Amino acid sequence: MDRIGQVAVVIPVHNEEQLLPGALAAVRAAADVLQGQRPAIAVTILVVLDSCTDNSGQVAAKFARMDSRNSLLRVAFRSVGGSRRAGIRTALLASLEKGLPDASPQLWLANTDADSCVPENWLLRQVELADRGADAVLGTVEPDPESTDGEVLRRWHARHPLGEDHPHVHGANLGVRASAYVLAGGFPRLRSHEDRALVERLHKYGCSVWSTDTIRVRTSGRTNARAPQGFGAYLLALTLEPAALKG
Template sequence: MVSRDPRDLPAADDGSDETEPAGIRLWVVVPAWNEERGIGATMSALAAQRDRDFTLVVVDNASTDATVAEVERACAASTLDVQVITEPRKGTGAAADTGVRHAIAHGATHVLRTDADTLPAPGWTAAARRAFAGGADLVTGPMRARSDEVRLKVWERAVLPAVIGVCQTFGRLRPSNRSPELHGPYRMSPGCNLGVSARAYVASGGFPRTAIEEVHEDRELVNRVRRVSGRVELHRDLVVHASVRRLRAYGLLGTLRWYLDHGHHPDVVDVRGLA
């Protein structure tokens, strides 16, 4: 089911319905900008989840192509419960925040975020549900390279996880990630593989409403949540396969510098929408 008109969406959950079953009400948020060529594969990966008890919200981030039409086409071939909303301010932070707040306003207790160029592994939502059931407030997991977009070079298969590993180690040592006001260990959480409880999201202030070149909104969210909870967890079975578009566009050194601290300044910063 695809719903685009806010009048068609369910009323906000105020907690007053005593017949609502207890437990985790999971939503998945996918920000999308000019992803008509690839979002169908992401939709198919979500439709193939072993745990399909979730609502999907796609945030059209002012696309100028047929992204929304492609979402609707993909929905026609599946039974996913999908809602499409719009965020006119282009930026991954702004779009992700709009999507997560929409989900929470309509009953989500926990929200997963991925990107419109990723393939979550079939056990992704199930792994997140287990982690949340164990009390986690923010979860992340491995990001591996997609192999279906382009023919991967041998080094590319290893480089993307290695880059994330280097940045994770650097992040643990970074003074701003070790402030006494922050609880629990630092976990580098790529925006394409991140989940958060509604309670922690609201209490922390959520994603900064920024463009991708302004701040790493995923790292900012991690530290915002760490100010209100120590339950920030890495789960090895929470896996997504990510596009190598940034690696191809930036090169190895540029990608590493980008993830470390926006140290790379390419002419085209936002790789969303690139083939």
């Protein structure tokens, strides 16, 4: 199995000026930890600004000025699947310019969201698992207790036991080898469930997909969802249907 030589982080953004600074700071810390342990690995962080009408672009630009690993891509899809796909396409083209072959198995594509904070070991652990044979790594996600109603948080945890070999798929915590990503056809241009669709294709093509709870990502507990049928919409359902969910 080819060892990872480059990591590209892709973060889709739609009007996230309030939460984006925390998300970018967390990814920067994870990149520092990875390169502190594996200095030969190059890291890039691509912020995909999708139809933003707030100050998300200014926030991302500020981080790019402070850290040369960061760059921006502006798109107008209003689609998280389209944003992820465009960001990864840009990362693939950039890796060619840096000398890696097309869809290289040495390139790791790490995905998270602009309303989420990754742990410091997020990239290091993914690379470790990739070097042990994983073509894709599915991490866990939990709502931020500080922004989530206590009863909603309790119901969420009751329905989402977290541990190794878990069944969950979250675009906010998903890494994939570039060669496997291209083989599976990439993220479809969907407004929701693009992550599940990709993972289904990875399984279909016989890729090695590993699930772990060692890189748990904390995401916003808001219920005004950016993506229809996404994480926020699910939390809203927990709020709006208490009688059905208690039973």
